[in-house]
Structures are given as structure tokens and as C-alpha cells.
Amino acid sequence: MTEAILVLNVGSSSVKFAVYAASDPPSLILRGKLAGIGTDPVFSAQDAAGQISPPDIFPQFDHAAGLGDIIPDLLRWIEAHRGDLTIRAAGHSVVHGGRHHMGPALVTDALLAELEALVPLAPLHQPHNLAAIRCLAASAPDLAQVACFDTSFHRTQDRLAQLFAIPRALSDEGILRYGFHGLSYDFIAGTLAGHVGANADERVIVAHLGNGASMCAMRDRRSVATSMGFTALDGLMMGRRCGALDPGVVLYLMQEKGLTAGDITSLLYEQSGLLGVSCISSDMATLQASDAPEAQLAVDLFCYRAAAELAALAASIGGLDILVFTAGIGENSAIVRTHICERLRWMGITLDPAANEDHATCVGMSGSEVEVLVIPTDEEIVIARSTLMMAAA
Template identity: 45%
Template sequence: MIPTILTLNAGSSSLKFRVFARDGLALLARGAVSRIGGAAELTATLTGAPQTRRALPPGADHAAALQALLDFIDAHDDGWSMQAVAHRIVHGGTEYDRATLVTPQVLEDLRTLIPLAPLHQPHGLAAIAASRRLVGDVPDVVCFDTAFHVGRDPLFTHFALPPEYHDRGVRRYGFHGLSYQWLSQVLAEQHPDLHRGRVVAAHLGNGASLCAMRAGRSVDTTMGMTAVDGVPMGTRSGAVDPGAILLLQRSFGMAPEEIEDLIYNRSGLMGLSGRSNDVAALLADGTEASRFALDFFAMKCAQAAAALAVSLGGIDAMVFTGGIGENATPVRAAILRRMAPLGRFRTLVIPANEECMMAQQAIALIEPGGPKPTAAQCCGT
């Protein structure tokens, strides 16, 4: 039997998964169910085998999506024995500074954080509920995108509001922590000089943020209380003057739900271009609106990187990751051109691997003190 770890990353209309061997974390299978709630489809691949595609019944929910991927695993495994299911949860608040086993109290705590991550938290919780019903007597582990940022100096966690609001949760949390923790591990193993130094990391995808790291730990980051703050993203606005939000409500007559939809789903690259949130499509489009959207994105990322360099007292390296950060060379170049006033620093591109970090965290919980895989071992990175 091959002990395995299943990782789940649930979105509003998708459920991504990977299956790793527990020993060494070789990638055994990967895939996703897309268009949950509509014309759902499973796309999955056993490592080294052709891709499998299968339509799900119309209107399939997250439970049906999980059942479909479990059926795929059952049909294709070669003596696998699932040891844990690791779930990506966007918001852990201030209570959770590391991965933890799912308990009724943990679930209750995470439900209270739904207002802080309305685009993500409910779907992560739906995947946990489905897993606990369908997988059987296997530990569920929650891995938090906020945990990497816990413990920062209060200078970087406060808004300029009276302190009682900070005490009640109105504070800067930071996100994409699983991605940044993976980068920290890769830097420690492959670029130890940079790991010890001052690194600005940019996780740029449909969701985007930047993080200032010193000695592999989070010092400052662009996202604040929610995952809509900071630099513009695919469909999210990034930072907006709070007065503009009040104006939308008072003068434009928009309800809170309408404003939420605007800043989460109809802004960012999509809103600026009026065409797409896909960077490859915008680069190919070449219209003035598409060029402006990309220029705006690059400028805001460069400005954010400069601010984070101030938080670090300088910059030794800029690290790009995520779909845009890894693949959109013209966007990286545009950001770096605007960072020229910061002087000389190294530039790296490191592929994201949040799932491998999740699997490592799950193993550390179910097998305390066991051997820790290196980044090079994980998934052949």
C-alpha cells in the first residue's frame, strides 16, 4: 500500500485536487472539477497517463464534485491508502497561526470569518463538509492562507483607526500565505543568501498580492483585512479610497451587496479593460483599454514593491510566482522597469506550489517529528 495525501482547493465554481505519496510527496494525480453549479466537468490526470474528462450531472454541487474526484481516484489508484485530506482555507483570523485538524470548534470559528472572505471561505467550508461525509475515517486538515503572516509587528497589522476596532478584528491579516511559505522553503534550500536577506515576493494571478520577507518570515504584505485589498487583480479592485465606497452607497444608491459584487467580480483587469481578466488575452488584444489595464496593474505592483522595500529597509531580490508572475514575461518586465529607482537587486521566478505546502503541513500533523521533504523532492520541483 502507498500512503497518500489528498489536497483540496475549493473555489466558488471549482474544486482542484492533487494526490501525493506521503513519503517524499511524489505527485500521483491531479485535476479539477470546473463549473460547479452549472455544466460541471471533471478533468483529471494520473501522473504519466492520458487526461480523463467526464461530465457531471447538471447543477452538481461541491459534494458531487468531491464524489466525482473520489470515484476517479478509486478507479485509478494503484494500492493507495489515503492518510489525510488537506484543505486550503483562506482566512484563519488571529486564532490560527498554523495548520490544524478539523474539529467542530474549528469549523465554528471558521464560519465566523465568512464576512472577511466572502468570495472564498464558504466554499472551503463546503469542501470540508463534503469530505467529512464522503471520505470516511480520515483526518481533515485545514491549511490557512493567513497563517504565514501571523506575528508581524503591530506597525503592519493596524489601520489608522481607534485601537478598539483592531481588537475586534478590523486589522490587516494578509493572504496567499501558503504560496509565500513555499517560496520561503525554496529560497532556504536553493538560495540561502537571499532567504537570509530582504525579499519582495509577488504572487500574481487572478488573485494578486505582494509580501515583504526577511529571513523567510512575513514582515509586511499588500492585502489587509480581506482578499480584495492591495494591488488590482483579475476581477477584484484592490485598494479603493474608502470615501469612494461611501459615495457609491450614498450618491449612486448601491446596496452593500452590489458594492461587494462590483469590487470582487467586476473590477480589476476585467473592469479596467472592459474585456477580460485573462492577461494573455489582454496582451494579444492590443487595444488602448487592454494596454491601460496592464499598465495600471504593472504600476500598482511596482509601487507596492517599493513600499515593501521601505518596510524591509531595502531589497535584495524580487521573486515572482503565480500564473501571471510565472508566465507573463511582458508584465514582469513592465513591473521591473518601474522599479528601476530602487537600484540593483536579483530577480527570480519560482513556480507556485501551494498544494505541496499543504501536504507537508498535513504530514507534520499526522506524523509529528517525521522526515520533512525538501522542495526539490516535492512534486519533482
């Protein structure tokens, strides 16, 4: 039998999963996704070589199926698909770990209670992350589970980078800048030396640009500053989220427009960003393919805000030596990379147009003061490694 690690990343309407051999380092066996939960479930899976599993062996999910049905069915499918596997432990992507978790943690009742209290800080993600843990515990109560936090990577930041200019008592209560996408940044930090050698410890900014977007400034491959703050709503413009916003806008919406807290939550988390500006789509590829001026405006604003944030983060590390683009937009949109870097030529950032169009790993012009790289992220392998480490402890 092959001992394996199960990795789960659960959202409001999807379950992403991966299975790794419990080796050192973990090796991918298969990965897949169930999308359209609650509407029209669609299951897909492929092995480590990218071979797609035949659809006739996929589990069948009813449109009304919830996680309580999906998690045990998924486990049964994995075991049936690979009869030689024994799941040794499960690792979960959990968005918020609060102030004290600087690394992964074994799931206990006390930990779940602690993480439940953080739901208001990550309302789009945390409830689903925790629901998956509880569903797996119900179907496999003896299975060790590990929570891997998107906030942990940023706990190395100086206190100045974490503080808001608000009364100290509120800061002491935990109203701080936490930062997110830490699993992605952890992966980039761990692989960067393989691309640039000892320069990986210099001044680096990683641009994680996707439906959720943020940036992280690093020195010695440790987080120094990041664009997201108290919640995953702050910083860059995103697919549906507004990013940084004058808090006076929220007061105006409440006082003059009569919006409730629920109305504002929906507006800022679901109706803003690329979707709100374009009134067309939250998908960058769709907007880039559109001739509508509103679509172009949304793309331009996304790039403008990203360039401004990148320049601000450079101040926190005293300049810039390496810029890394990652995640869905960062890895796949040559247009976005071009528009951002054109605004930053004054920083010594110059793209090689041909390499950029080819989505090469090194897309900076030879001789440019700043190295520019495109590195695909892999949060699942970070979770698998952490889970294996914690399960063995």
C-alpha cells in the same frame, strides 16, 4: 497498499485536487481539476510525469452536480484509478484562519464554527473551502482533515504592520491586516535557499501575481509586511478585484449612487480590476493579445500599481536584495515583469531581456543590485506536508 494524502482546493466553480504518497517528503502521485461546476463540468487529471489520464476513465458529472455529489465521486474515481491507494488524511486550502492560527489545524466542529464566522472577510473563497470539508466529512467521516490557512504565514508580522489607524476597540475586535496567499509565500520561502543560498534570509519581496494578486516583504524568510489587509480585496489591482481603494469611494457609492452593501460587494469583488478597467476581460493573456486601447490601459495600470506597492513594501524591510515573481501572471508574463521592473530601475532592478523572454529562473541582469527570479509556486505540496505532519501528530 500505498498510504496517500488528498489535497483539495475548492472554489465557486472548480475543484482542484492532488494526491501525494504519505512519504517524507510527500511525493506527487496525480493531480487534476474539475472546472465548470454548475454549468458544463470538465474533468482533467495527470500523473506525476505529466501524463494525462484517458478521458474515457473520467467520472461523469451532471451540470447540476454539487459538492455533495462531486466529492464522493472524486474519491471513488481516485481509488478506482489507483487501486493500491489508501487515503490517510485530507488537507484543504482555507483562505482565512483569523488572528490565532499560526499554522495548520486539525478540523473539528469547534474549528468549523470559528472559520464560519470569518466568511464575511473572504466571501469569495471561505464558504467553498468549508463546504468541501463538510462534504468530505459526510462521505468519509473517519478521515482526518487538516485546514491550511492562507493567513498563517503572515502572523509573524509586527503589530504595526497589522494595525489600521482606527479606534483601538475595533482593532482589539479583530479588524486588522491579515494578509493572504500565505501558502504560496510559504512555498517560496522554503525553496528560495535552493536558488540563492544564504541570501534567502536577506531582504526579499515576493510578487504573487495572478487573478488574485498580492506581495509579501520578507526577512529571514518570514513575513514582515504584505499588500493585502483585512480582506483579499486590498492591495494590488487584480483580475476582477479593485485592490486598494479610497474608502471615501465606498461612502460616495452608498450616499450618492444609492448602492447597497450587496451592490458594492459585487462591484468591488467581481466587476473591477482588469475586467472593470478594460471592459474586455479579467485575463491578462487576453488583454496583452488585444489591440484595444482599453486593454493596454488595464495592463499598464496593473503594472503601475504593482510597482508602487513593491516600492512601498521595500520600506518595511529597509531596501531590497531579491525580487521573486510567481503565480500565473508572475510566472508567465514577460511583459508584466518588464513593465514593473522598468519603473523600479532606481531601486537597482535591471532585467536581462533575453532571460526574461525565455522565462528563465534568473531574469535579472548580471551585476544588478537586486536579484530577480521567476519561481513557480506549489501550494499543494505545502498543504500535503502540513497534512502529513498534523495527521502523524
